[in-house]
């Protein structure tokens with residue numbers, strides 16, 4: 001079997017050596033927030049790094065792992081603290097996203113959002129507020145089956161609060177992902193913690 005030194009990376013040569021340092025010990029599993037919420041292998045640093053290596057070496061294409069392994073990583077680098085060889089998974093995923101966008105380009109809608117919406121904090125706040133108002137309106141999508149079931153009971157308020165918290169979490173994850181994509185497009189390391197809503 002060829003070693004990392006013998007293989008010629010198709011792209012992302014700058015992070016290929018770092019990605020090859022993963023010894024598959026799995027110590028990163030428990031500290032990865034995405035693995036905790038969705039315990040599948042490709043949500044771990046080990047899984048993401050392994051798939052990116054497969055793409056670099058030509059066994060798969062980056063577009064094959066765009067939805068999931070590349071899109072859900074928060075680039076939080078929690079995994080580095082648990083990793084003996086200090087594999088920089090956040091950086092590796094960020095570079096893979098950049099490469100993917102260079103290979104595939106952006107759909108029109110994404111380009112519009114990157115140029116016209118994401119750079120403006122006011123526009124993001126407006127969209128978030130509009131989304132919440134829309135879902136609270138009669139006939140909106142805010143009411144879940146659980147909420148409807150409890151209508152007329154003392155549990156209704158608690159169910160609404162639970163829905164609201166879940167929607168806030170979803171919106172934060174969506175905006176964090178969009179912001180990370182925007183940072184990638186500008187060739188910056190994503191900084192999710194700068195997101196303010």
Ligand code: SF4
Nearest residue numbers: 022023025026028083
């Ligand atoms: S802790 Fe580091 S070396 Fe171990 S599997 Fe995770 S990324 Fe690979």
Ligand code: SF4
Nearest residue numbers: 032073074076077079
């Ligand atoms: S950087 Fe990605 S893989 Fe590592 S802990 Fe954060 S979400 Fe998980």
